[in-house]
Amino acid sequence: MVGYMKIGILALQGAFVEHAAMLDRLGVQHFEIRQRRDLETEFDGLILPGGESTVMKKLLYELDLLDPLIKKIQEGLPVFGTCAGLILLAKQVNGGQLCFASMNITARRNAYGRQLGSFYACEKFADTKAVPMTFIRAPYIESVGKNVEILATVDGKIAAAQQGRQLVTAFHPELSEDTTVHQYFLEMIG
Amino acid sequence: MEKSRYELNKELAQMLKGGVIMDVTTPEQAKIAEAAGACAVMALERIPADIRAAGGVSRMSDPKMIKGIQNAVSIPVMAKCRIGHFAEAQILQAIEIDYIDESEVLSPADDKYHIDKTKFDVPFVCGAKDLGEALRRINEGASMIRTKGEPGTGDVVQAVRHMRMMQSEIRRIGSLAEDELFDTAKQLQVPYELVLYVHEHKKLPVVNFAAGGVATPADAAMMMQLGAEGVFVGSGIFKSGNPEKRAAAIVKAVTNYNDAAMLAQLSEDLGEAMVGINEQEIELLMAERGK
Numbered sequence A: 001m002v003g004y005m006k007i008g009i010l011a012l013q014g015a016f017v018e019h020a021a022m023l024d025r026l027g028v029q030h031f032e033i034r035q036r037r038d039l040e041t042e043f044d045g046l047i048l049p050g051g052e053s054t055v056m057k058k059l060l061y062e063l064d065l066l067d068p069l070i071k072k073i074q075e076g077l078p079v080f081g082t083c084a085g086l087i088l089l090a091k092q093v094n095g096g097q098l099c100f101a102s103m104n105i106t107a108r109r110n111a112y113g114r115q116l117g118s119f120y121a122c123e124k125f126a127d128t129k130a131v132p133m134t135f136i137r138a139p140y141i142e143s144v145g146k147n148v149e150i151l152a153t154v155d156g157k158i159a160a161a162q163q164g165r166q167l168v169t170a171f172h173p174e175l176s177e178d179t180t181v182h183q184y185f186l187e188m189i190g
Numbered sequence B: 001m002e003k004s005r006y007e008l009n010k011e012l013a014q015m016l017k018g019g020v021i022m023d024v025t026t027p028e029q030a031k032i033a034e035a036a037g038a039c040a041v042m043a044l045e046r047i048p049a050d051i052r053a054a055g056g057v058s059r060m061s062d063p064k065m066i067k068g069i070q071n072a073v074s075i076p077v078m079a080k081c082r083i084g085h086f087a088e089a090q091i092l093q094a095i096e097i098d099y100i101d102e103s104e105v106l107s108p109a110d111d112k113y114h115i116d117k118t119k120f121d122v123p124f125v126c127g128a129k130d131l132g133e134a135l136r137r138i139n140e141g142a143s144m145i146r147t148k149g150e151p152g153t154g155d156v157v158q159a160v161r162h163m164r165m166m167q168s169e170i171r172r173i174g175s176l177a178e179d180e181l182f183d184t185a186k187q188l189q190v191p192y193e194l195v196l197y198v199h200e201h202k203k204l205p206v207v208n209f210a211a212g213g214v215a216t217p218a219d220a221a222m223m224m225q226l227g228a229e230g231v232f233v234g235s236g237i238f239k240s241g242n243p244e245k246r247a248a249a250i251v252k253a254v255t256n257y258n259d260a261a262m263l264a265q266l267s268e269d270l271g272e273a274m275v276g277i278n279e280q281e282i283e284l285l286m287a288e289r290g291k
Helices: A016-025 A036-040 A053-062 A066-074 A084-089 A180-189 B003-016 B027-036 B048-054 B063-072 B086-094 B131-139 B157-175 B178-188 B192-201 B217-225 B243-255 B260-266
Strands: A006-010 A029-033 A045-048 A079-082 A090-094 A103-108 A119-125 A129-135 A140-144 A149-154 A157-163 A166-169 B020-024 B040-043 B077-082 B099-103 B124-128 B144-147 B207-209 B231-233
Touching: A006 A016, A016 A029, A016 A180, A029 A036, A036 A066, A045 A066, A045 A084, A045 A180, A053 A066, A053 A084, A053 B027, A053 B243, A079 A084, A084 A090, A084 A103, A084 A166, A103 A157, A103 A166, A119 A149, A119 A157, A119 A180, A119 B003, A129 A149, A129 A180, A140 A149, A149 A166, A166 A180, B003 B144, B003 B207, B020 B027, B020 B243, B027 B040, B027 B063, B027 B243, B040 B063, B063 B077, B063 B086, B077 B086, B086 B099, B124 B131, B131 B144, B131 B157, B131 B178, B131 B192, B144 B157, B157 B192, B157 B217, B178 B192, B217 B231, B217 B243, B217 B260, B231 B243, B243 B260
Parallel strands: A006 A029, A006 A045, A045 A079, A079 A166, A090 A103, B020 B040, B020 B231, B040 B077, B077 B099, B099 B124, B124 B144, B144 B207
Antiparallel strands: A103 A140, A119 A129, A140 A157, A149 A157, A157 A166
16 A cells, blocks of 8 residues: 555655655655645645744745645545644644644644753654654644544653544654654555 | 754754745844744844944844844744854853854954854854865754855855855765775865765755855745755845845745746845845955854
């Protein structure tokens, strides 16, 4: 299955190349979404990378990508947001703007403060195994609503969650060597 | 600095990629920059063009002014210290700046030694004209590199020269035989391990932005096509006729730097660009500071 899958990676700003490298290692096809005409390609899953959510939101809006992508997510397109990507998907954001607002979570942006608050952790993910987690000026999930499953917590703060075919992590699995979280996403696509 | 802290600092730079970092002098400008899509702002009292015009000794900005900008925006805030001025850097770390730019735009405080950046927890970005300078700064602990360009001129020629020089040296090292790398390390005055990294990965071990003289969407797109991973814009925005529009256009140009039709659209009706000065017309070459 994985061999036939194609993943679109939002490539407006941020660490999208790192996600592409991860998908290369897993042997999955992918392409970059930088403007409206890139959506003419058929794809099976969407990755929203780390970066600045304010920049991505503005570019999504101005490049006419927001509405078509919201529609696809509502129709069940599997989506995986890391860090800024988590913010873009949250229905409520403290300290930031709403974007897709498709997932029943309340996120706190820059929840650990400035760069001096960035850190590494290693915690269990989705009842599988402990995975390395990189938090860069990261958010966390303050609370989850209906149909949301918590997949990881770090020091009592929610660091990963899933609602249907939407997956979010406050950390950056694309920055580590461990492919667990990306594999989990690919399995969600089926 | 622990190794893990250095890795985290390099990773913050990775998050800035594909973005535009804008010079701002007031909280109002910082908000304009954030709204226009800046991925970070550089807080400083005077933009390079005004530093150049004013002359005299140029120093780290007032921490109160920097804090005002930190409070005004939610994106990362950077600030500059003088080359070699580790006490200014300590002060910037104390106010929890997200990135320190040890910058040739300010008057150098030490004409021989750069700051030992490995002693700090906050990340540093440094300017470089060529691969040797870049790797020497990385060896001192810089976790991000930018071209020096020639700040405050609106003339992109030096940024182009520096980026081309770095990329061409990276290509050359990539093509060397392994036993030739030792001599290259000697010539560049950097540790063998850094040269080996460039040889194996065909890139710098840290993120590399373009800076110095970028004034238009076309300038930004050109730098991206030359291999920059993002762009600093200093005087180019707030010295122009319509800062909001120009800033937003440069942000979009960096995202779609290969799409000439979109770049054409973005370049329309931006109002007056900063006037600029040609490199032959200036007396002070900031890029010659700190090698």
